Amino acid sequence: MRIFVTGAAGFIGFHLCRRLLDEGHVVDGFDGLTRFYDQGLKAERRALLEARNGFRLHVGMLENEGALAAALAAAKPEVVIHLAAQAGVRYSLESPRAYVGSNIVGTFNLLEALRENPPGHLLIASTSSLYGAGRHIPFVEHQHTDQPLTLYAASKKATEVMAHAHAHLWRLPTTVFRFFTVYGPWGRPDMAPLKFVNAIEAGRPIDIYNNGAMRRDFTYISDLVEAIVRLIQCVPRPAEEDVSDEPALSPVAPFRIVNIGRGAPVNLLDFIDEIEHQLGKRAIRNYLPMQKGDVPVTFADCHLLERLTGYRPQTGIQEGVAALVDWYRSHGPLQPA
Template identity: 55%
Template sequence: MKKRRILITGSAGFIGYHLANVLLADGYRVQGFDGMTDYYDVALKRRRHAMLLESPNFSAKEGLLEDQREFDNLCDEFRPEIIVHLAAQAGVRYSLENPRAYIDSNIVGTFNVMEAARRLEVDHLLMASTSSVYGANVDMPFKETTKADSQLTIYAATKKANESMAHSYAHLWNIPTTMFRFFTVYGPWGRPDLALFKFVSAILEDRPIDIYNHGDMYRDFTYVGDLVRGIRLLIDTVPKPPENRLVLEGDSISPVAPYRIVNIGNSNKIKLLDFVEAIEEALGKKAIYNYMPMQMGDVPATWADASLLQSLTGYRPETDIRQGIASFVEWYRDYYNIQGIK
């Protein structure tokens, strides 16, 4: 049987790596594309790609999405039937320092991906958004149908722009498109700029950890394995044109396009201090707390309503934070060859 061809942008990234593994196990032919930028340790990215390349059904290309010619050449050669666009300049806090990087990667790069999807007439375009688009909204849990026009950082603004751009292309060119909004993803092979990675590293090295808003912070922590399972199921849940669909209660599907937004979150609001306590438990070591005021552009809480994901796929993320953190700590010790406590 012919293997379906799927292109993943950001394939050397945290989420892209895990998704590629799942798709390879399911028999897909996977083409990766990644810019290998130095926003964080490139060695970690190269190691992820190296492991994926052990599969004969995975190939990888390095390049920036802003380089339209290079990306188009890859797409013309591989001819993907499905595109999962995960590549982006990530990081809420870094967007305060280098906003132009977000315009180049998240706006220009995403436009090039959408143009390729239009030209190739792909079966399904799936693109990553973020819970940050809910911005200053305080009515929680966040629902996909809630108005989201109060973004607080350029990172969030570029992701909301991506949603609007994708909707217009879905409408104009009849491209079945799913946007998924992530909620605080964590787990093995995670990014060094994410809280879990930074906290574990600091605690093991007896350095203080920064606790923003004096600990009065809540997040919907979502284990990476749960997240990519949600994406995998959404790949097969293709939005239909307006004239050929049934609309579920609470569905975010557009009335004028084959376009839908879906939250992927654990639906469980966890206090930051409880998250840290679970890390201490996994490490067998106490943290040194450095209490800080709220950081510019940050929000005190995120919390997903994942009912639509469950209605569409029958699946809801459910990994407990203690289980997920223990898996990360096990990976971290193995990757950095750290012995000792626990």
């Protein structure tokens, strides 16, 4: 297939593109190579992708309608996977405007551009942050998500609802996935797993919010990619043609939302213990109160993913952290984000 991946030089996009290329697809990436975290890391991912047959990168910002239209016209994709976004919960407190540009205007531009030449399936990244401080645990796709705690979550809610309107109006089959704390090799140095590895190895203290009383549904990158690849085949049909009575499927559009998590939250302090164990080094721990906008627990209900794809993420933190640390040791230090 011809597949268009926005955010291809990002953490998840890079792994996804590699997997799609392994399977023989032709992949057009689109990425603005933004300055959010170590740009050298994006350049390295880009170079590895560009060395592969069947891949090319269109460098451009989603906000630039002309650049986006030209890339889509060249790619003529059958499937579009939209991962490019301003990510990060904490950064959204400092720089909320970046989220409006990339996630709201950027997603709107992509949706409009696809009206002309709709692909067979559009898949879009959203986030577990939308569940906010939801008391219903585990988080299930059809529970309400209209009380976001941060502008990051609010901008992803906007992404989801704009996509729903386009799916309804233009009959564009759309799957939204909500990811849960993804980690692994080539990860994001602004996120706790790699930030901790980077700091502990350099002998710098690590900040531990809410005094460590947090649980996260850590999801290992290759498990996440496996789930995405399987979901490409699960094209949502309009609810009136669907006999499954699935509550996450829209009653008025070929549109569904699917959690991709492991469904097994881990205590943050256990995760840090595992990093220390794998590095053979103790962390200097700086215990801090809860941060604004943060949530104490994330926990995915994975039944829908499993029902649709026959798969659910399996990699536990021992294996996942070992792979992260191995990669880090072969790669070397990163600029802290």
